[in-house]
Amino acid sequence: MSFRISGDVRVPGDKSVTHRALMFAAAAQGESRLSGLLPGEDCRSTAAVLRALGCDVPPPPADGSEIVVRGRGIDAWRAPAEPLDCGNSGTTSRLMMGLLASRPFASVVTGDASLRGRPMRRITEPLASMGARFRELDAPDRLPIEVTGGGLHGIDYVSPKASAQIKSAVLLAGLGARVPVSVTEPALSRDHTERMLSALGAPVRTETSADGVRAVLGAWGEPLPPLDLRVPGDPSSAAFLAALALLADAGELRIRGVLANPTRTGFFSLARLMMGLLHWERGRAVGGEPVSDLVVRPSRLKAVQIGGDDIPAAIDEIPVLAILAARAEGETRITGAGELRVKESDRIAAVVAALRAIGAEAEELEDGLVIRGGDHPLRGRVTTHGDHRIAMAFGVLAALPGNEIEIDDRQCAAVSFPGYWELLDSLVRGG
Structure with missing residues (x-):
């Protein structure tokens, strides 16, 4: 389908x-x-x-x-x-x-x-x-x-x-x-x-x-002045919708007003290395931060090696990168990400366990994980450990036609993305 x-x-x-x-x-x-x-x-x-x-x-x-x-x-x-x-x-x-x-x-x-x-x-x-x-x-x-x-x-x-x-x-x-x-x-x-x-x-x-x-x-004795700010869109949240678009079969998704700070856009750079079709448009500055629209198209993804300097700007998006890797051609290896073990959950262990639970091939490394991509239907139950990023990442795979994946705790997504499931469902239904 x-x-x-x-x-x-x-x-x-x-x-x-x-x-x-x-x-x-x-x-x-x-x-x-x-x-x-x-x-x-x-x-x-x-x-x-x-x-x-x-x-x-x-x-x-x-x-x-x-x-x-x-x-x-x-x-x-x-x-x-x-x-x-x-x-x-x-x-x-x-x-x-x-x-x-x-x-x-x-x-x-x-x-x-x-x-x-x-x-x-x-x-x-x-x-x-x-x-x-x-x-x-x-x-x-x-x-x-x-x-x-x-x-x-x-x-x-x-x-x-x-x-x-x-x-x-x-x-x-x-x-x-x-x-x-x-x-x-x-x-x-x-x-x-x-x-x-x-x-x-x-x-x-x-x-x-x-x-x-x-x-x-420097030492600053002046009173801190008040702010007048419209907060730009969260790139970590945009990553989940971008992943959905990359794994689709046709079409295009535009995500408006996303924070494009270079210390936060590692996921998008790595997705491009995986041969993902995405680019930034209409760049501008808001409150000292760069902001752009993100345009994403479905892509035939290839495995990559991720580590070292790649990690800091993509640390929160490793779970959703793992989702892309599970559907990419070849073996993706992620290293230098030991910090993931002390996030809201041990994200290395949680991601590997969840991938295995739905029929994907993955193994833990001390500071990362190895994922072998495939295109067969994925079925099973994902344990999120109450971690919003685990829930949302596997929610992308669950939304794709042909997969049958149950997320044990969808509500934890509200920590960072209220309305996530409704938006995800509307994109799938509207496609």
């Missing part, structure tokens, strides 16, 4: 930009106007945490309409009465610990069972070296953690890995404490924090040397 794709669609606002826009608006002095915010559960957790700190931050509306955040400056934040529940959001917990490290009060950061299983010392150790104090209240290196901030000094931190969350936590601590900081990482990680700070006038710069990439924030 053939499947023709057609559509002109938008995806929800970018999750990374939404988190930062809410945090900066709450730390700013004045009224920020934000629209296109992702209304997913992770971003609602960020808004709820900020409200618990005394900030006037409405929840992101379901329709992406404008909200007004009335900021009184970060010095107006107050100690929360209860632990700060970050839900399932690693970005909320880790970036907020950077901001909380600069505040002269104690607070407890916690989250759901999945988040409480993720490592946190990668964040707390550099912040502790700046003068913040942390007390692990349960298991070592895990939430809940009590943060006691204030009295920070500057730091020149060398990160052992390229991580936007480590880098952003240190930069935000420096911003809140008004002290100079720098973070050197072996390769450039997502740079949304630097771009947004630069757009707001902060003295931030990026330097490249033989030692890696260094993000530098």
Whole structure:
């Protein structure tokens, strides 16, 4: 049975930009106007945490309409009465610990069972070296953690890995404490924090040397100005719809207004290496970020070797790359992705187990996976482990005619892509 794709669609606002826009608006002095915010559960957790700190931050509306955040400056934040529940959001917990490290009060950061299983010392150790104090209240290196901030000094931190969350936590601590900081990482990680700070006038710069990439924030005593921002579409969300279009038999899909930041477009570059037919159109700048329309056409995909420098800009999209690999000609090998083992789930193990459960050929590597493509019908039940990206990736295969795949937890997709299943179904029915 053939499947023709057609559509002109938008995806929800970018999750990374939404988190930062809410945090900066709450730390700013004045009224920020934000629209296109992702209304997913992770971003609602960020808004709820900020409200618990005394900030006037409405929840992101379901329709992406404008909200007004009335900021009184970060010095107006107050100690929360209860632990700060970050839900399932690693970005909320880790970036907020950077901001909380600069505040002269104690607070407890916690989250759901999945988040409480993720490592946190990668964040707390550099912040502790700046003068913040942390007390692990349960298991070592895990939430809940009590943060006691204030009295920070500057730091020149060398990160052992390229991580936007480590880098952003240190930069935000420096911003809140008004002290100079720098973070050197072996390769450039997502740079949304630097771009947004630069757009707001902060003295931030990026330097490249033989030692890696260094993000530098100078001491800045000025009040953070309010934002006026429409959040662009999330490229991680666009990747699932692009995968559906690549695996169709005919037609074309246009996804409008997608964030095209080079640190986030690794999936699309790798899909092109797999002989995928996709390209960007109508490039423009929004809030310091590049934004474009993405046009995708069905393609005969070929296997590729992915590793090293390919990984940082595609780390969240490895599950959906694995889906393409399962339908590509040849054997795809993905290495250098050990970070996937400490995401919302062990994504290496989860993806391999799910592929095998539906009849695809895959095996685990310590830091990646090997997938052998095929074109036979896929049937079986996928265990998502509550991981939104696992659910959505295998949802693409489930949507294709001829496959019979059950997803055990479709609801977890709401973390990052509310309305995903309805949009997916409309594209399949309309094809």
